[in-house]
Amino acid sequence: MSPERAFDSKAVTVSEPGAANELTICGPDEELLRGLQKRGVNCEVVLWDGRSEPPAGLEAARVLIAGYADKTFAPSGLVRLPRLEVIQLISAGYDEWLPALPEGVVLANGRGVHGASTAELAVAGVLALVRGLPFYLSEQAAHRWSPQHRGEIAGRNVLMIGSGDIGTRIAQALEVFGAPVTLVGRKARAGVAGIESLPELLPQAEIVVLALPHTPQTDQLVDRHFLSALPDGAIVANVARGRIIDTAALVSHLRAGRISAFLDVTDPEPLPPEHPLWAMPNVIITPHVGGGTERWRERAVALIADQLERFIDHRPLINVVAPGSGD
Amino acid sequence: MSPERAFDSKAVTVSEPGAANELTICGPDEELLRGLQKRGVNCEVVLWDGRSEPPAGLEAARVLIAGYADKTFAPSGLVRLPRLEVIQLISAGYDEWLPALPEGVVLANGRGVHGASTAELAVAGVLALVRGLPFYLSEQAAHRWSPQHRGEIAGRNVLMIGSGDIGTRIAQALEVFGAPVTLVGRKARAGVAGIESLPELLPQAEIVVLALPHTPQTDQLVDRHFLSALPDGAIVANVARGRIIDTAALVSHLRAGRISAFLDVTDPEPLPPEHPLWAMPNVIITPHVGGGTERWRERAVALIADQLERFIDHRPLINVVAPGSGD
Numbered sequence: 160m161s162p163e164r165a166f167d168s169k170a171v172t173v174s175e176p177g178a179a180n181e182l183t184i185c186g187p188d189e190e191l192l193r194g195l196q197k198r199g200v201n202c203e204v205v206l207w208d209g210r211s212e213p214p215a216g217l218e219a220a221r222v223l224i225a226g227y228a229d230k231t232f233a234p235s236g237l238v239r240l241p242r243l244e245v246i247q248l249i250s251a252g253y254d255e256w257l258p259a260l261p262e263g264v265v266l267a268n269g270r271g272v273h274g275a276s277t278a279e280l281a282v283a284g285v286l287a288l289v290r291g292l293p294f295y296l297s298e299q300a301a302h303r304w305s306p307q308h309r310g311e312i313a314g315r316n317v318l319m320i321g322s323g324d325i326g327t328r329i330a331q332a333l334e335v336f337g338a339p340v341t342l343v344g345r346k347a348r349a350g351v352a353g354i355e356s357l358p359e360l361l362p363q364a365e366i367v368v369l370a371l372p373h374t375p376q377t378d379q380l381v382d383r384h385f386l387s388a389l390p391d392g393a394i395v396a397n398v399a400r401g402r403i404i405d406t407a408a409l410v411s412h413l414r415a416g417r418i419s420a421f422l423d424v425t426d427p428e429p430l431p432p433e434h435p436l437w438a439m440p441n442v443i444i445t446p447h448v449g450g451g452t453e454r455w456r457e458r459a460v461a462l463i464a465d466q467l468e469r470f471i472d473h474r475p476l477i478n479v480v481a482p483g484s485g486d
Numbered sequence: 487m488s489p490e491r492a493f494d495s496k497a498v499t500v501s502e503p504g505a506a507n508e509l510t511i512c513g514p515d516e517e518l519l520r521g522l523q524k525r526g527v528n529c530e531v532v533l534w535d536g537r538s539e540p541p542a543g544l545e546a547a548r549v550l551i552a553g554y555a556d557k558t559f560a561p562s563g564l565v566r567l568p569r570l571e572v573i574q575l576i577s578a579g580y581d582e583w584l585p586a587l588p589e590g591v592v593l594a595n596g597r598g599v600h601g602a603s604t605a606e607l608a609v610a611g612v613l614a615l616v617r618g619l620p621f622y623l624s625e626q627a628a629h630r631w632s633p634q635h636r637g638e639i640a641g642r643n644v645l646m647i648g649s650g651d652i653g654t655r656i657a658q659a660l661e662v663f664g665a666p667v668t669l670v671g672r673k674a675r676a677g678v679a680g681i682e683s684l685p686e687l688l689p690q691a692e693i694v695v696l697a698l699p700h701t702p703q704t705d706q707l708v709d710r711h712f713l714s715a716l717p718d719g720a721i722v723a724n725v726a727r728g729r730i731i732d733t734a735a736l737v738s739h740l741r742a743g744r745i746s747a748f749l750d751v752t753d754p755e756p757l758p759p760e761h762p763l764w765a766m767p768n769v770i771i772t773p774h775v776g777g778g779t780e781r782w783r784e785r786a787v788a789l790i791a792d793q794l795e796r797f798i799d800h801r802p803l804i805n806v807v808a809p810g811s812g813d
Contacts, residue, residue: 228633275640275664282659283617286610293623295772302764304756304773306555311779313602328662332609335659337602429631437629445622446631452638 182471185217185240186224187232191249194460200467209236222247222470224463225256227269228451234259245476247466249459250450251277251325252400253480254373266481267466270324272458273450277423278328280449281368281398284421285333286312287443288394289366313337318364320380321371321399322351329368338366345371354380361388366396372480373400383408386418393418398449401426406436413439423449509798512544512567513551514559518576521787527794536563549574549797551790552583554596555778561586572803574793576786577777578604578652579727580807581700593808594793597651599785600777604750605655607776608695608725611748612660613639614770615721616693640664645691647707648698648726649678656695665693672698681707688715693723699807700727710735713745720745725776728753733763740766750776 182201186192187208195204205216209232220240225232227249237243237259246256249269260266287293291309298305315338319330322344330340341360347353352360354376361367367389371377381395381404389395397404401424412418419441428447430436436444462478469476509528513519514535522531532543536559547567552559554576564570564586573583576596587593614620618636625632642665646657649671657667668687674680679687681703688694694716698704708722708731716722724731728751739745746768755774757763763771789805796803 276638279613279639279663280617282663283610283613283619286606287614287619290607290610290772290775292610292614292619292770292772295775296620296623296770298773299764299771302759302761306773306775306778308778308780309775311603311781312606313779314781332659332662335655335662336606336609432629434629437626443619443623444626445617445619446625446633448617448622448633448636451633451635452640453635454638454641 182221182467183216183219184222184224184467185220185232187226188224188230190456191224191226191459191463194456195464195467198460198464200464201471202467207232207236209233209239213239218242221245222467225249227455227459237261245466245470247463249273249455251323252373254400257374257481260481265476265479267476267478268480269459269462270478272455272462274324275328276452276455277325277370277398277449278332280423280445281325281329281370281396281421282332284398284423284443284445285366285368285394285396288396288419288421288441289315293443311336312366314339315365316363317341317366317368318343318360319368319370320354320357321369323370325370325398326368329370333366345376357385358388361385362390364389364393366394369395369397369399369403371399371403373403377403379403379405381405381409383411386412389418391417394420396421398423400424401428410435410439413442416440421445423447509548509794510543510546511549511551511794512547512559514553515551515557517783518551518553518786518790521783522791522794525787525791527791528798529794534559534563536560536566540566545569548572549794552576554782554786564588572793572797574790576600576782578650579700581727584808587808592803592806594803594805595807596786596789597805599782599789601651602655603779603782604652604697604725604776605659607750607772608652608656608697608723608748609659611725611750611770611772612693612695612721612723615723615746615748615768616642620770638663639693641666642692643690644668644693644695645670645687646695646697647681647684648696650697652697652725653695656697660693672703684712685715688712689717691716691720693721696722696724696726696730698726698730700730704730706730706732708732708736710738713739716745718744721747723748725750727751728755737762737766740769743767748772750774 183203185205185207192204207214217239218241221242222245225248243264245265247267251268251270253268256266289310313336317333317338317340319326319340320343322342334340342351344351345354386408406426421443423445424447510530512532512534519531534541544566545568548569549572552575570591572592574594578595578597580595583593616637644660644665644667646653646667647670649669661667669678671678672681713735733753748770750772751774
């Protein structure tokens, strides 16, 4: 395991020798492919990141495994994949792929790979803000025992915006602590309020958690009108995408001390050293690590193996977020 | 609301004028008594902390509301309460009251007042350790975006020692994140392992959370044998009482870097500035604030009001932890 070494563009055969491989897949992350090999997935693999010199065999690739974090495929490389049928992401977020999606290609996301992990971090961030962990850590550094009366989750109205795997887990955890949670999804359904209900819901929302896809409809959803509608002392937590929040409006509310924020994602990202968010009062920033835990790879391999078997067997794919226009 | 002002020893009548009050209660916390007054509880109240000059009317007191945090009754004052029948604590822990408990007096604890709040803090501390929040907070202070691969709760074996209100809530929250949790109680029962099973359970315990009463049997339960039995990288979280852990043994394991700890309670308490625990690697210390949130008072008032109504109506009391020897 050496995720830091230089990218080595080459073809890797993961199938048994002599097996008839009808499927060629392409991707930038050799560890993921080794994981597939260990699970016995029967396919040819071409290692490529979309940026470096294109290797031989690339034109046969029908599925792209887009990689994650420091090993991601550059969408500009898609033009070199004429037979591509499926792009499989490891991330839950997929907005950056929509403009680049070739006609007729299916886009599937990594729902489930990072869900529990991202939910954990959201709850960690909200709890740290509510219970004053940054204060106690700085007191600990000074060897000071300084108990304070702080708030708690119990009884606080939570607005969980995003009702997928991540949002549902966050809601369940906060309900264990006695918080009434209102789930909000893009479309209203049983147990889930529609996003059009936000104007009525925001004035009672003491904690707002964002775990929804970034789309043209959710771009800067949390703008100055949204933030102004929240009650004093509200907490905003974002584990989705930075651009769902209007950063300038958030900075202005943080500066006024009216609200607190936990941000695992920011706009821009990475956040440059001179950005005012770093030094705002009442903000905790983590560097987009919601899903990037040690164990994501084994969950990703399990998802891809399942998906490739579905593809080979002509069964419906899972996690499809954008069917190609040919569908 | 001025919890810091000097203690003012005086009698307060919370009943309606002219009502026949058969019951007199005594306690050090005027705010709690005002809360009872607002709820219409029908009794005479004598304010006393057990330390200052005993006020008039004290000898009539049949129930003591022992107070919490900076407003607690000194057990040495019990000799001035000849008609005492019930001591109602606000805390879940009650071990310090057992040696002082007069014959025939019932001791009831504050189970439920701090449960959700303490469970929250335990989960906050474990999540902060697992997800590396202290590291990210120090990076934030330096305006640095430094993503790291860290562990997660999902899939980690959790040993939840303590199967009451607090322990059950912690278990539920960690299960939402995909951790298999084994509940351990003082006695084995359905779904709960007995404390005698610890030798078999410890070698698989990646996260150990302590939320059990401190008694002679649990004093220094977590000693060097206990700690040595844990796997490398294990986390120990204590939201119960400091003396359940052998602090010297813990310091030695922390120093070796083999385990991490979240401690809301310590031995001694408060932890003096020169104590080695403050500067140990991989430790997060909060100053016994598990239950001391802003909203504990309203839950305490609700519990006491219920308890006093039971007492007046001769119905069984709740939360009884030590019946007097006359029972």
